[in-house]
Amino acid sequence: MKTPKSKPLATPALPPEIDPAQSVELLKELHILTRDGKLNQDSRRKLKQVYHLFQFIEKLLGELPASAQGLTLADHGAGKSYLGFIVYDLFFKALGAGHIYGIETRPELVAKSQELAARLGFERMSFLNLSVAESTQSDLLPARIDVVTALHACDTATDDAIAFGLQKNARAMVLVPCCQAEVAACLRQNKALNGTKTPLAELWRHPLHTREIGSQLTNVLRCLYLEAWGYQVTVTELVGWEHSMKNELIIAKYTGHKKRAAAERLASLLAEFGLGSLLTTRFQLPQDSVAA
Numbered sequence: 001m002k003t004p005k006s007k008p009l010a011t012p013a014l015p016p017e018i019d020p021a022q023s024v025e026l027l028k029e030l031h032i033l034t035r036d037g038k039l040n041q042d043s044r045r046k047l048k049q050v051y052h053l054f055q056f057i058e059k060l061l062g063e064l065p066a067s068a069q070g071l072t073l074a075d076h077g078a079g080k081s082y083l084g085f086i087v088y089d090l091f092f093k094a095l096g097a098g099h100i101y102g103i104e105t106r107p108e109l110v111a112k113s114q115e116l117a118a119r120l121g122f123e124r125m126s127f128l129n130l131s132v133a134e135s136t137q138s139d140l141l142p143a144r145i146d147v148v149t150a151l152h153a154c155d156t157a158t159d160d161a162i163a164f165g166l167q168k169n170a171r172a173m174v175l176v177p178c179c180q181a182e183v184a185a186c187l188r189q190n191k192a193l194n195g196t197k198t199p200l201a202e203l204w205r206h207p208l209h210t211r212e213i214g215s216q217l218t219n220v221l222r223c224l225y226l227e228a229w230g231y232q233v234t235v236t237e238l239v240g241w242e243h244s245m246k247n248e249l250i251i252a253k254y255t256g257h258k259k260r261a262a263a264e265r266l267a268s269l270l271a272e273f274g275l276g277s278l279l280t281t282r283f284q285l286p287q288d289s290v291a292a
């Protein structure tokens, strides 16, 4: 008696959100896809964010001239390195050149990313257990980095990533800031003094407003700072508000045209808000860009 042939099992269709060029193995390793190839609500949200960001990064990378060392990208506050891995898989892998660096302070996340990159054969990825500020001085990174990314890097790590980008002559920076407490703390400190000086101080009199205006002001200052140093800046949304409360996306492209007006505006805003000290600590402007 003939035994019936068993039908080969059909490969389950992938969720439509997945880029067909994407390694399914990678997505499973990152726990974006479950073992049986499904997306849960949380990973759908994460993937949507990363893919949206990837569209911008891919365009920026595509516009850069080729160089002998290949393109370089540093991702700050990398966490589990979803972004770095996905950019490598969709862009760097096929190039056969270039390098991605993930910078992260949590050693266990760095070790996991190192293991995963080795397992997947992603040879041109390095994960460094450094703070963003330390990475600026580290000789584990090259003198020049083409693209700097920082996705929800905590507090002032975004500012450190901007400083890193300036030092490394980055040709583009892609930043999704997290909450930043430094400016709000300065506003709080000078509250009594400023309250009598300007009616604008009403904007940060109540503690909740101090935090909100601090956060808003921080991103405005960052944009002016980048313009003052020769970047063209675009501010847009990462994803809809329903997905994340921190979804401001700042894209800065180097043009070399240092905007004096931006430097002057930045200095005036800092003075107006009683934050002049940040001019020497956080927002050092190009020489001669602001009248003494």
Ligand SMILES: C[S@@+](CC[C@H](N)C(=O)[O-])C[C@H]1O[C@@H](n2cnc3c(N)ncnc32)[C@H](O)[C@@H]1O
Pocket: 076, 077, 078, 079, 080, 081, 082, 103, 104, 105, 106, 109, 130, 131, 132, 133, 150, 151, 152, 153, 154, 157, 160
């Ligand atoms: C909210 S998570 C974001 C992770 C990842 N970029 C993402 O969006 O999935 C922020 C990460 O930044 C790391 N981090 C915070 N401050 C840092 C610093 N100064 N230097 C490097 N990493 C930092 C934290 O350990 C954490 O893993």
